Every structure is written in structure tokens, then in C-alpha cells.
Amino acid sequence: MAWFTPISQTKIIVPQRRKELLSRPRLLALLDDLLDFKLIIIAAPAGYGKTSLMIDYATSYDWPVAWLALDPLDQNLTRFLTYFISAIQQRFPNFGIKSNAAMQSLSEDQLNIDFLVTSITNDIFENITEHFIVVLDDYHLINQGKEIDAFLSSFLQKVSENFHLVVTSRTLLTLPDLPLLVARSQVGGLSLEELVFQPDEIKKLFEKNHNVEISTGTAETYARQSEGWITGLLLTAQMGGKGIGDHTKVTRASGIGLYEYLAQQVLDQQSIEIQQFLLWSSLLEEFNPEMCRQIIGQALNLECNWQTLMEDIVFNNLFVVRIGEDGFWLRYHHLFRDFLQHRMETLHPKETYTILQKLAEYHTKLQDWERVFIIYSKLGDIDTIINLVETIGSSFIAKGKIKRLENWFANIPEEKIRINPKLLSIKASIEVNKGNLPVGLDLLNAAIELQQQVETDKILVAENLVRRSTTLRLLGKYQDSLSDAQQALNLFNTIKKRNPIKAEAMRAIGINYYQQGKLEDALAWMQKSLHLYQGLNSQEDSARILVELGAIQETLGNFDEAEKAYNLSLQFWKQIGDSIWQSNLYNNLGVLQHAKSDFENSFVNLEKAMDYAKLSGNRRMEGYSLASIGDLYKDLDAYHESLDAYSEAMKIAQSIEDQYLVLYLRLAETRIKILQKQFKQATTLLDLAFNQAKRSSSQLESEQCKVEKAILTYYFGDLAAASVMFSESRDFFKSIGQSDTLFTIELYLAVVLAKSKRAKESAEIFHEIARALTQPFSNAQILSVCFDLRNDLKSISGQAGIAEYIEIILDQNQAYQKKIQNVRRKIRKHASVVPFAAPKxxxxxxxxxxxxxxxxxxxxxxxxxxxxxxxxxxxxxxxxxxxxxxxxxxxxxxxxxxxxxxxxxxxxxxxxxxxxxxxxxxxxxxxxxxxxxxxxxDVLSFEQNIAQAENEKDTQKAVTLYETAIELYKGPFLPDVDATWFSMERQRYFEIYLNTLQKLYSFHLKQNELEKALEINKLILQNDPSNEEAYCNAMSIYHGLGNTAAIIRVYEQCKQQLSKEYGLKPSEQTVQHFQSLIQPKS
The missing domain is CATH 1.10.10.10 (Winged helix-like DNA-binding domain superfamily/Winged helix DNA-binding domain)
Structure with missing residues (x-):
């Protein structure tokens, strides 16, 4: 779980707008235009009003603004991200649940930037539906945070377009992909040139804050002398307009001479009481009355009215900023704060030390360890740092805060570490976590030797023995590892109280037995460890043990027990939102369910595994999940989709250099190519696999390649060679107990023997296969290989001695085929990772x-x-x-x-x-x-068909195009949209539609296709029911068809429609046409 600092709300609230803040419409307009970009950089030296500009904008415009005031402590990536998420959550409460869960799922020293970028950008996409701004104020204070630069660089490229980042900084940004962002027109900014105060702004400043009107000439002089430096202007205003002189020009951006100026013209002008309070409170960074009482009051043994003192410095406008929604907290302008701290440390070192000691105690209570460490480092208090490391070191290791501990150790002298077994043990854990196993082992040996000489606390000794047991196991020294774990467990014989170290000792024994193949012993010890952890109510450790228990049960073939263990563990990781563990468990479950022929649940869980792998940025797990999906698709007779999955998995496997996965995928693809009769490609893939297995010197990998070689040899028709190769592979895989591969070998061997007329030998194998298939539970591997060989099995189904067995297998094949067809239909609707059909x-x-x-x-x-x-x-x-x-x-x-x-x-x-x-x-x-x-x-297709018809010289082809077009017209264009423009378009398409119907009517009438002409005319009347011409056309067609009753019916419909719609009668022309059609011929 990643480290979380206590959140200071004052850092993530937009600072209150001070009454003396001068609004600068010129800059506000520039900034508003810049918000088309994702990244806006406001870079200028100290004192040019960068922060004031953003406060002005945040309080003047309707844009939602999230704020983060940075300080040097935020250079730690975890701390930065914690505040970054909190700042956005402060403005959008629905955001942050998934982002914080992602943070919690990672250890501090294994923060995956891709995973975190994905998590936070997805969280923004799902929960923030409007454009908004995040302000990172004073970014130069964390300019050493290269990980933060990397995070922001990736984040800005992936976040949705509604996100806008404003960065204020004294220095230019050094984001790794900044040139790329610039090239994509995603970066804008303001520089010193825009931020400098103009003469008209200087005039307004003096008028607003001091009711002093200055001439344009004077303003221009001030602008020239100060070069537009706002802090210099504020200092001048603070001194009652005594004149700028050359002070601001000299001290402008670099700060040279500024401290002397602040001392003479600001601090020395205050009362002694205020001077003291300014100096004391500057050490606190930000403060309220209660904090002053607890720290300054207790450190200096003072009783003061802290509230009044705070009100006085606000009233006197002593470069103080209100923070927090109620303004109860204060902090100084950073230039003034730095000056006060420097003066306090120089003139009052003893009081400084005492106040900082109290400040450290204050932050210790809040568990704000980073601040505590910085304060003690500043004080040079090594003994306290040692006590701090001893107290929280084990906790930090458990939570993955390895880099932080390592940084702290750099401040502890080596001679003090060598004589302290606790420090040696913690440092050993750091080295082991970094992968320096031999170094870690040496340190643990030294720690245990020291403990055995002086240590009386058996639990601490046991803890180090368990740590050494883990290190020895990772080094492959199983017996020594087992001995340490057992020795640690023996130390608890006289301790009745339950302890997690005892549970870890049991787990260490279980893992040792598992890796030595002693599965029953491993299962027993893991169950003991789980029972103890459950008794301690340690849910996270219990969930971790359940995963290992599931793996043991799966290896034993106890699939139901394995699935139960996985699901129980999964419940916990889902509850705390740990994406990494969830991706692993969903993949484990998917593979297990695939083996049980539970294809639908396998598919669901493998897709979930892929989703969580992407969410966590776990490329390795993405590769394995894709391989698992490929295996499933292959067994569902979806070879094309299976190869797509393998191809994507291979890209990942090669990029992360996972050679095991590369070999697995090559062999899996080889099998499909063989089954597709693409033997040349299969041979090429198999050669690559053999070369890789040879380089790894792994007998198992070489034997796996030999199985595919034997299958390829069989399909080449060399039965004698295939028989020898399958027999040799059968002996090897039987010796190591790998049942799935063994079944594949035996089925192919049985077919080879049958085709070689070795009926008795083949009958023995087929008998065992048929018996396995009639069991209540059949492994999917068995069914799949039988299905692969269905045509080969049919070709030998009439042979004496094996016919009854082949019949059983073919019956199972038929049932299997029905099952996978049904599963394929269901998966086709939901597949997203590797779809069965292209998205549309x-x-x-x-x-x-x-x-x-x-x-x-x-x-x-x-x-x-x-x-x-x-x-x-x-x-x-x-x-x-x-x-x-x-x-x-x-x-x-x-x-x-x-x-x-x-x-x-x-x-x-x-x-x-x-x-x-x-x-x-x-x-x-x-x-x-x-x-x-x-x-x-449909609208585009409609227009395209009409346009093609208009240009078509072949009349019949043109008619077909017109008919296709009218088939697309299902009703008015966008009927539920009221805007005027859409109404005009709606009418335009309607007229095109009617015109097209008229052309089709004329064509069919000309061809004397009266029935077709009548159908088209009905469409015209359906869409234009008051069209008298269409009624006349209908009557004419019915006259041609000799249907007088229909003529009368159409005329009556015309009368009713015109009366209902317009209150009119048919025109004289329509009446005459009707009468001419119904009059008997003379």
C-alpha cells in the first residue's frame, strides 16, 4: 500500500482573494484564451504576481478550479499524487475513489507511473463531465522531482481534453515530452514579458490600495525603475508611497539585497512583540492560534493571545496570506517567510532549535513522517532519527516504503548501524527488496549474531530468522531456509500470545515444501498459517495466504478447492481496490475455469484480468492474460481470434523480455499453424522455439518443443518417426507428472499406433482415454485435443478393437462442439479485449x-x-x-x-x-x-445513392440506386431536434425523398409496371397526405387496373384529407379527373 501523508486542507483550497489584490483584465483575457491548451505555463522570477493572477482568475471566472500549493516536501511522488488527487476531489467529490484505490494498491517504492496515469485519467473521464483547471502553484519548489515530471508528461498526453493544467513556476518546466506536447499544440503560457506591470496598472494599484492618484508620467517612471516587478511595487506601497528609488531594480528577481531591504523597511518598523511573533511563526510554515499555542507557547513557555497577534499581522498587511475556507490559517509570502526564517536562525539559534523540536513532536503525532525527518535532519539529531527508523522501519518495509527508508539510512553513520541489530535487520530488508540478496544475507547474519549475544526479545530474533529464511529460499538454499523458519517457530513454544511472526514462519515452511514438490506438507503448513492470521484478524495477510493455498490446491488437481481459495482472496482485494492482486486472481480463476470447461466464466474473468492489468499498468499481467484468452479462444475453435490474442501477447512479452512467455506463445502458435495445415510457418516458429530452449538450457522447454515436433512429424505422414518421438516424450512427462501434456501425447500416440496397424497398443491407450472422458469431470485439455483430432479419429473409427472407444470419443466431440458453439455466440456479444468481430x-x-x-x-x-x-x-x-x-x-x-x-x-x-x-x-x-x-x-448513404443515381447513364442501375436510397429514409431527419438549421435540413431531405419517389413513380409508370408505381405512390401519400396530384395518379393507376371501387375510395380519401387539413374541397381539375375515370364508356 502506498504511503499517505496527512492532508493539509489549506494546501488544496483556492487562497482567499485579498482586498488589495489588483485585477488585471489584460492578463485575465490572455489566460482565458490560453485555456484551449492542456498545459499552461506561467513562468517568471519571484514577485511578478503569478499566484495573484491565478487567484484573480479563479474568483472572477466560472471555470471550476482545483488548487495545489506546492512546497519542497512534495518532491516525493507519492505525497505529490496524494495531494494532486485530493485537490481535484476537493472540487469534484465524486472523483478520487478509484484513484486513491490505485494508490493504495501499490507500495511506495513500486509506484507504476503508467498504472497511476491510467487510473487517474479514467477516474477523471468517468466522474468529471465539464472542463476544469488544476493549478500547481510554485512548481519550482519541486523541480528536483524527476518522477513527478515523468508523471505529468505522461498524464497530459493521456488525460481527456476537459483537463487543463496551469503551472506557476520561477523556472521553465523540464517535462520529458514537452517538445511533443508543444508540437501537438497542447502548450501555451505567459512569461515575464506579459506579467510585468504596465504604467496604467501601476496607476490603478496606487488608486485602489492607497487612494493616491499618480500621474501617467510618474507611473511610467515607476514602471521603468521597477521594470514591472510587482513585489517591488507592493513594498513601495507598504512604505506609504515614499518612492521606489533603485531598491526594486536592485533586488528585483534574484533576491540580492532583498533581505536587508525587508529588515530595514518592514520588520524594523514593527513593534517588538510583532517582530518576535513574525520570527517565531515563520518556522511553522503555516499556522493557526492553536498550533502557535502548542508549539511556540510550550517551546518558549509563553502565554500569548495568539489570535490577536495573527489579526495584527493581517491588519498590518505583513505579506501574510489567509488559507483555508474560514481564513483561520495563515502563511507568509514565500519571499518574506524565507527572510524571517533566515533571520530567526541567525539571531536566535537556541529558540529556533527549541521550536523546531516541538514542531517535530507535533508532526509526529500526525504521523507526517517526511516533515518529521526533515526537521530532525535539519537539527542534526541522529539519535532521534535512529529511534524513528527503529520504530516505524518494519511498518515501512511491509508497506513498500523502501526508498524512503534508504534515504533515511543515508543520514545514519555506518558505525551506529553496525552495532544495532534492529538497524541491520531493516537495512537487510531494504537490500533484499532491491534484489541484492547476498548483501541482504550478510546483513541478516550480522544482525542475528548480535541478537544472539545480547538480545532477550525472542520475537525480534524470530522476525530476523524469518527474514533470513526468505532470503535463503530466494537464493535456492531450501534446507537452510527451512531450518531458519523452523528455528523461528520453535522460539514461540514458550510464548502463548498469538503473533504474526509465528504465522510468517509457518508460511515460510509451507512455501519451502511447495517449491520442493512436497504438496501435502505445503498445504498443511499454509492452512496453519492461514488459521493463525485469521485469528489475528489480519485480512490482508489472510488474503495473501489464500492465493498461495489456491496454487497448491490447483497443482494437486483440487480445482474446486483452488477456486474457492481464489474467490475468498479476491473478495478482499476487491474491497480495498487493489488492481494488481485482482488482475492476478482473475487470471488464475480464468485459467482454472477454462480447465474445468467452464468457458463462460473463464471468459468473463480473463477479460477482467486484462482490464485490471491495464488499470494497474502491469504489462506482464497483460501479456499473460492475453495468452490465457488466446488459449481459451483456441479451445473454442476460434483460431483466427486466438492468433490475434497471441500476437498482442507476443508484442508485450518481447517488450518486457519475458522469455518464458515468448516460448509459450511460439509453441501455442505453432500448434494452431499445424492444425491449419500451414506447415511452413509452423516449422519456422518451432525452429525459433528450439533455439530459445537451447539457450535457456531448460530440459522442460526442450521437451515441450519436442512434443510439437512430434505432432508436426505426424502431419507430415512419417508415422514411424512420430511414434518414436511421442514414446520418448511420454516417458519424460510421465516422470514429472505433467498430466495435460501427457494426455496430448497419448492421444496422438494412440492415433499413430492405430494408423500403423498396432491395434493392441493403441486399444490400451484409447481405453484409458474413453474412461477419462466418461468421468463426471473432464479437463478441457482432454476435450480440446480430441476435438482437434476429430477427423483423424473418424478415419480409424471402423478398426477392430478400438471402434467402441472411438465411438465414445466422437460422441463426446459432438457434445463438445455444441457447447463451444453456444459459448461462442455468447462471447461474440461481449468480447472486448480480443473481439470476435471488428467494432463498428x-x-x-x-x-x-x-x-x-x-x-x-x-x-x-x-x-x-x-x-x-x-x-x-x-x-x-x-x-x-x-x-x-x-x-x-x-x-x-x-x-x-x-x-x-x-x-x-x-x-x-x-x-x-x-x-x-x-x-x-x-x-x-x-x-x-x-x-x-x-x-x-444512413443519411450519408442516402445522399451518396442519390448522387450516384443522378450520374448513372444506365436507367435500371439508377432505379436500383434510387430504391436503395428510399429504403434508407425511415422518417424525418433528426425528428427530435428543434434548432432552425436542423429544421431546414429536415425539409431539404424530405423534398429530396419526395422527388426521388416521384422519379421512381414515373419510371415504373413508363414501364407499365402499375403495381410498383402504385406502391411508390402510396409512399408519396403517406409522407404528403394532401398531395392532390398523388391522389389523381392513384386513381389513374386503379383505372388502368380496372378497379372502379378503388378509384372512388381514393377520391373520398382525398376529400376527407383536404377538408380535415385545410377546410377545402378538391380542386375542379381533380373533380373532373375523378368523374372522367368513373363515367361508363359510351
Whole structure:
């Protein structure tokens, strides 16, 4: 679990706007324009108003702003991320649950930046549906944090477009991928050139804060002398406008001479009481009255009215900033704070030491260990640092805070470590965790030797013995490891109280037996360890033991017990949100369920394993999960999809140089290529696998290659050679008890023997296979290999001595085939990691507005607002592209420019969130639908068919195109959208549709295809029920068909419709046409 610092709320709340803060519309407008970028850098030397600008913006504009005031302690990545997440959560309470769970799932020294970036960006995407700003104030204070630079660099490339980061800093940023972000037009900024105060702003400053009007000339003089440095201007204002002189110019950005100036013109002008309080309180960084009482009051044995003193420095405007929602906490401007601390340490070293001692005690109670360590290091208190390491060292090791401990050890003299067994043991654990096993073993040997000389605490001795047992096991020294674990356990014979070290000793014994193949002994010891941990109510340790118990049960073939153990462990890791453990367990469960032929649950869990592997950034687990999915698909007779999964897994395996996985995938792909009769490719893959196994000097890997070689030899038709090879492989795998591979060998061997007319030998093997298949439980491996060989088995089904066995196998094959077909249909609907069908975007604009993504209908909740959906269709209807302003005229015609900017940002973000970030592209100020996507759009198809028909010289082909077009028109264009522009488009498409129907009617009438002409005419009347011409056409067709009753019926319908719609009668022309058709021929 990653380390969490106590959260100081004052760091993550937007500072209160001070009354003397001068708003600078010029800069606010520049900043507002810059918020089209993801990263905005405000870089300038100290004192140019960077923070004030952001406070002004945050309190003047409607943008949601999350704030993080940085300090040097935040250079630690874990601490930084904890505050970063908390700052956003402060503004958006629904955010942060998944991000914090991701932090908790990792140890501090194994923080996976990719995993954390993925977790936090997903959290933002799922829980924040509007554009917002995160301000990192004073980023230069953590400029040594290269891990933080790496995090932000990756984060900015992956976070959704609604996120905007504003960084204020005295120095330029050094993000690794900053040039790439710049090239992608994702970076903007303000520099010293923009931030310097202009003469008109100086005039307003003096008018606002001191009711003093200065001339334009004077303002220009001040601007020239100060070079626009705001701190110099504020200092001048603080001194009552006595004149700037050359002070600000001399001290401007570098701080040279600033301390002397602050001493003479600020500090020395205060009362002695205020001077003392300023110096004392500067050591606290940020403070409130109660903190002053507990630290300064107790350290110096003082009784003061701390509240009054705080009010006085605020009233006197002594470069103090209110923090916290109620302004109860204060901190000084960093320049003034640095000056006060320097003066306090120089003039009052004894009082400084005493106050810092109390400050360390205060933070110790809060368990803010980083601050505690920095304070004691500053004080040079080595003994206290040693006590601190001894007290919390084991806890830090358990929680993975190895780097932090290692940094602390750097401050402890080596001679003090050598004579302290606790320190030696903790340092040994650091080395073991870093992979320096021999060094760790030497340190543990020294620690145990010292303890045996002087130590009386048996628990501490046992703890070191267990640590050494683990180190010895990792070094492959199993007997020595077992001896240490047993010795540690023996020390508890006289201790009745339950202790986790005893449980760890039992676990150490169990793991030793497991790795030596003594499975029953391993199971017994693991169960004892689990029982003790459960008695101690240690849920995390119990969950860890359950995973190991599951692995032992699975190896023993007790699949139900293994699955039960995995599920129990999974419940805990799900509860605390540990993605790494969940990905491992879901993969274990998926593989186990696959073996049990529980294909549907296997599929669900393997997809979950992949999801959690991606979430945690665990590339290795991604590779193994993909391999497991490939294995499942192969056994579901989905070879193409299986090869896709193996291919993706291979990319990962090679990138992380996991040679075991590379070999596994090569052999798995070889098998499929053999079954597909692609023997040349199979041979190439197998040669690669043999070479790899040879380099590793692994007999098992070489034998696995030989099995595939034997299968390939069989398909080449060399039965004699195949028989020899299968027999040799059978002997090896029988000796090591690998039953799955052994079954594959025996089934192929039985077929080879049958085809070689060695009936008796083959009958013996087939008998055992048939018996295994009729058991209540059959391993999927058995069923799968039988299915692979179904045609070969049919070819020998009539042989005497084996016919009855082959019949049983073929019956099982038939049942297996039905089962996997059913499973395939179900998986096809849900597969996302390696889909059975390519994803497709289907868009419906006629009749009912619908968008399907990967065969899933996007609901209102997916779009979040109808406006975001309407914006999508607006871009679809304007393939040439639209500017933001053109969109605004249609969707928000009455909005101001500021409102338009905000509404457009949120609408396009929600649209991309629903349909995909690449659905609409931006180029040269135009937003366009990305027609490179794999999509179908009925409106576009309608237009394309009409256009092709218009240009088609072949009349019959043109008719087919027109018919295709009218089939696509299911009703009005976007019927549920009211905007004027859409109404115009709706009418335009309707007229095209009617015109097309008229052309088809004319064609069929000309061809004397009266029935077809009548059907088209009915469509015209359905869509335009008051069209008198269409009624006349219908009557004419019925006349041609000799149906007088229909003519009368159509005429009556015409009368009723015109009366109902307009209160009119049919025209004289229509009446005459009707009468001419019904009059008997003379």
C-alpha cells in the first residue's frame, strides 16, 4: 500500500482573494484564451504576481478550479499524487475513489507511473463531465522531482481534453515530452514579458490600495525603475508611497539585497512583540492560534493571545496570506517567510532549535513522517532519527516504503548501524527488496549474531530468522531456509500470545515444501498459517495466504478447492481496490475455469484480468492474460481470434523480455499453424522455439518443443518417426507428472499406433482415454485435443478393437462442439479485449435518432446532454468542417463569447466522451467529423445513392440506386431536434425523398409496371397526405387496373384529407379527373 501523508486542507483550497489584490483584465483575457491548451505555463522570477493572477482568475471566472500549493516536501511522488488527487476531489467529490484505490494498491517504492496515469485519467473521464483547471502553484519548489515530471508528461498526453493544467513556476518546466506536447499544440503560457506591470496598472494599484492618484508620467517612471516587478511595487506601497528609488531594480528577481531591504523597511518598523511573533511563526510554515499555542507557547513557555497577534499581522498587511475556507490559517509570502526564517536562525539559534523540536513532536503525532525527518535532519539529531527508523522501519518495509527508508539510512553513520541489530535487520530488508540478496544475507547474519549475544526479545530474533529464511529460499538454499523458519517457530513454544511472526514462519515452511514438490506438507503448513492470521484478524495477510493455498490446491488437481481459495482472496482485494492482486486472481480463476470447461466464466474473468492489468499498468499481467484468452479462444475453435490474442501477447512479452512467455506463445502458435495445415510457418516458429530452449538450457522447454515436433512429424505422414518421438516424450512427462501434456501425447500416440496397424497398443491407450472422458469431470485439455483430432479419429473409427472407444470419443466431440458453439455466440456479444468481430459505428439520422458503438446503442446517459449528440450530427452534416463560432450561431445563438466558449468546450468533450476522442478532429480552426473511421451513416448513404443515381447513364442501375436510397429514409431527419438549421435540413431531405419517389413513380409508370408505381405512390401519400396530384395518379393507376371501387375510395380519401387539413374541397381539375375515370364508356 502506498504511503499517505496527512492532508493539509489549506494546501488544496483556492487562497482567499485579498482586498488589495489588483485585477488585471489584460492578463485575465490572455489566460482565458490560453485555456484551449492542456498545459499552461506561467513562468517568471519571484514577485511578478503569478499566484495573484491565478487567484484573480479563479474568483472572477466560472471555470471550476482545483488548487495545489506546492512546497519542497512534495518532491516525493507519492505525497505529490496524494495531494494532486485530493485537490481535484476537493472540487469534484465524486472523483478520487478509484484513484486513491490505485494508490493504495501499490507500495511506495513500486509506484507504476503508467498504472497511476491510467487510473487517474479514467477516474477523471468517468466522474468529471465539464472542463476544469488544476493549478500547481510554485512548481519550482519541486523541480528536483524527476518522477513527478515523468508523471505529468505522461498524464497530459493521456488525460481527456476537459483537463487543463496551469503551472506557476520561477523556472521553465523540464517535462520529458514537452517538445511533443508543444508540437501537438497542447502548450501555451505567459512569461515575464506579459506579467510585468504596465504604467496604467501601476496607476490603478496606487488608486485602489492607497487612494493616491499618480500621474501617467510618474507611473511610467515607476514602471521603468521597477521594470514591472510587482513585489517591488507592493513594498513601495507598504512604505506609504515614499518612492521606489533603485531598491526594486536592485533586488528585483534574484533576491540580492532583498533581505536587508525587508529588515530595514518592514520588520524594523514593527513593534517588538510583532517582530518576535513574525520570527517565531515563520518556522511553522503555516499556522493557526492553536498550533502557535502548542508549539511556540510550550517551546518558549509563553502565554500569548495568539489570535490577536495573527489579526495584527493581517491588519498590518505583513505579506501574510489567509488559507483555508474560514481564513483561520495563515502563511507568509514565500519571499518574506524565507527572510524571517533566515533571520530567526541567525539571531536566535537556541529558540529556533527549541521550536523546531516541538514542531517535530507535533508532526509526529500526525504521523507526517517526511516533515518529521526533515526537521530532525535539519537539527542534526541522529539519535532521534535512529529511534524513528527503529520504530516505524518494519511498518515501512511491509508497506513498500523502501526508498524512503534508504534515504533515511543515508543520514545514519555506518558505525551506529553496525552495532544495532534492529538497524541491520531493516537495512537487510531494504537490500533484499532491491534484489541484492547476498548483501541482504550478510546483513541478516550480522544482525542475528548480535541478537544472539545480547538480545532477550525472542520475537525480534524470530522476525530476523524469518527474514533470513526468505532470503535463503530466494537464493535456492531450501534446507537452510527451512531450518531458519523452523528455528523461528520453535522460539514461540514458550510464548502463548498469538503473533504474526509465528504465522510468517509457518508460511515460510509451507512455501519451502511447495517449491520442493512436497504438496501435502505445503498445504498443511499454509492452512496453519492461514488459521493463525485469521485469528489475528489480519485480512490482508489472510488474503495473501489464500492465493498461495489456491496454487497448491490447483497443482494437486483440487480445482474446486483452488477456486474457492481464489474467490475468498479476491473478495478482499476487491474491497480495498487493489488492481494488481485482482488482475492476478482473475487470471488464475480464468485459467482454472477454462480447465474445468467452464468457458463462460473463464471468459468473463480473463477479460477482467486484462482490464485490471491495464488499470494497474502491469504489462506482464497483460501479456499473460492475453495468452490465457488466446488459449481459451483456441479451445473454442476460434483460431483466427486466438492468433490475434497471441500476437498482442507476443508484442508485450518481447517488450518486457519475458522469455518464458515468448516460448509459450511460439509453441501455442505453432500448434494452431499445424492444425491449419500451414506447415511452413509452423516449422519456422518451432525452429525459433528450439533455439530459445537451447539457450535457456531448460530440459522442460526442450521437451515441450519436442512434443510439437512430434505432432508436426505426424502431419507430415512419417508415422514411424512420430511414434518414436511421442514414446520418448511420454516417458519424460510421465516422470514429472505433467498430466495435460501427457494426455496430448497419448492421444496422438494412440492415433499413430492405430494408423500403423498396432491395434493392441493403441486399444490400451484409447481405453484409458474413453474412461477419462466418461468421468463426471473432464479437463478441457482432454476435450480440446480430441476435438482437434476429430477427423483423424473418424478415419480409424471402423478398426477392430478400438471402434467402441472411438465411438465414445466422437460422441463426446459432438457434445463438445455444441457447447463451444453456444459459448461462442455468447462471447461474440461481449468480447472486448480480443473481439470476435471488428467494432463498428452505426449512425441513424432518419426516423429515429440512434448511434450504435460496437453494437451498443448510446443512451441519453452516454451523451449526458442532447446538445452533445446534436453537435455530433451537426459535424456529420457539415463534412467540410465548422468553426466554433459557426456552431454557436446554430446551437447557442444568444450566447456571449465567454458563454459560447464554455458551452462548446463542454459539449464537444461530452460528445467525444460518448463516441470516442477521434470521432471529431480539429485542424486550422475547423472541427470535422473523422470520416476515416469505420462507420455507417444512413443519411450519408442516402445522399451518396442519390448522387450516384443522378450520374448513372444506365436507367435500371439508377432505379436500383434510387430504391436503395428510399429504403434508407425511415422518417424525418433528426425528428427530435428543434434548432432552425436542423429544421431546414429536415425539409431539404424530405423534398429530396419526395422527388426521388416521384422519379421512381414515373419510371415504373413508363414501364407499365402499375403495381410498383402504385406502391411508390402510396409512399408519396403517406409522407404528403394532401398531395392532390398523388391522389389523381392513384386513381389513374386503379383505372388502368380496372378497379372502379378503388378509384372512388381514393377520391373520398382525398376529400376527407383536404377538408380535415385545410377546410377545402378538391380542386375542379381533380373533380373532373375523378368523374372522367368513373363515367361508363359510351
Amino acid at each position: 459505428l452505426i449512425i441513424r439520422g432518419f426516423g429515429k435518432t440512434e448511434v450504435y458503438l460496437n453494437n451498443k446503442l448510446l443512451s441519453t446517459s452516454d451523451w449526458m446532454t442532447q446538445t452533445s449528440r446534436d453537435l455530433f450530427f451537426l459535424f456529420l452534416s457539415n463534412p467540410e468542417g465548422m468553426t466554433k463560432e459557426e456552431v454557436g450561431l446554430i446551437l447557442w445563438p444568444d450566447s456571449s463569447m465567454e458563454e459560447l466558449k464554455r458551452r462548446f468546450k463542454n459539449a464537444i468533450y461530452r460528445m467525444r466522451r460518448a463516441i470516442g476522442s477521434n470521432a471529431v478532429i480539429f485542424n486550422d480552426n475547423y472541427y470535422r467529423f473523422n470520416n476515416a473511421l469505420d462507420f455507417e451513416y
